[in-house]
Amino acid sequence: MLTTSNQLLSRLLHTTPEAAEHLERVTLSRGLWPMEGQNLGEGHVYFPEAGLMGLRWPSPALPGVGMVLLGCHAGWWPEIGHLGPVQTHVLQAGHAQRIRWSVLQAQPQRYAHWLLQAAAASQQLVHQMARKVHCVQNHTLVQRLASGLLAVRQHNPHGAEPILMTDLAHWLSCPVAELQAAAQVLQTHRAVQWAEDADAGAPLHSSQPQKLASLACACHEHLAQGQRSSGSASA
Structure with missing residues (x-):
């Protein structure tokens, strides 16, 4: 079974090891992401293993609040339109694994346990942003x-x-x-x-x-x- 330093991806591979067959490794280059001409791939979930990304929701209601950090604990759906425009910035270069969202959607019963874990983990983004506002x-x-x-x-x-x-x-x-x-x-x-x-x-x-x-x-x-x-x- 593929080993990974990403905690959320590790949980996916623990519950459904066959998911490793669908993983693809991509490079995270420092700066605004994706870089010009870089293909994110349509409908992928990204799991940073090395490197550090930040997400920022530009909002006049939250002036002076920086980006949420995403690293080896994280998973990220770039097609996150229901949250509005998202700016992504790679603070430390590295690499990530990605898997097509359609693979997870096609077998909801097989991936149900992990999807519940991911839903619970998603609340940490909200908590992190709230903590940044407080800070x-x-x-x-x-x-x-x-x-x-x-x-x-x-x-x-x-x-x-x-x-x-x-x-x-x-x-x-x-x-x-x-x-x-x-x-x-x-x-x-x-x-x-x-x-x-x-x-x-x-x-x-x-x-x-x-x-x-x-x-x-x-x-x-x-x-x-x-x-x-x-x-x-x-x-």
Whole structure:
């Protein structure tokens, strides 16, 4: 049976191992996704195994709220029209497995158990967005950046690739200059490594989770608790 680092896909393969025959591996390239000319494939469900994606629902009702993180706990349906326009951004390059949605639809009884798990897991996206709203309204940018970097480690624990400052600013919905000032504070406490004289596209390295945790709010802990109970998915 195919082994995978994606928790939601692992549950699918555990309940219905034959689903592995329908899986296809695709590349996640950093930046807006899909890239120009890239074929997503019609009606596929995506399971990131390495790399990190963010989903953003542009909404004037939620100003300053960044993207929901999708990594090794997640599954994603790009054709998610009932939720309105979705912007997808790959924060860390990697790869994902995908399966045609029609395969799952064609045998609802065979996949019923997993579909119920996926439906329960989908609530974690809502919880994550609600937590982001709370975080923006109640915590400083230094706390949010430290907590966000810890969340990145939770969603992509095997990814050593740093995140660019411009991508972090996009995710946290703040000006790059303000994010650079927050990164300087974290660097003063030796929680991150960042070249202060570099341009806005410089990478930010976070290899000190204990130090990050001492400066962060607790929002990443709430998200981790939800992942342990049901994972993250969009349905």
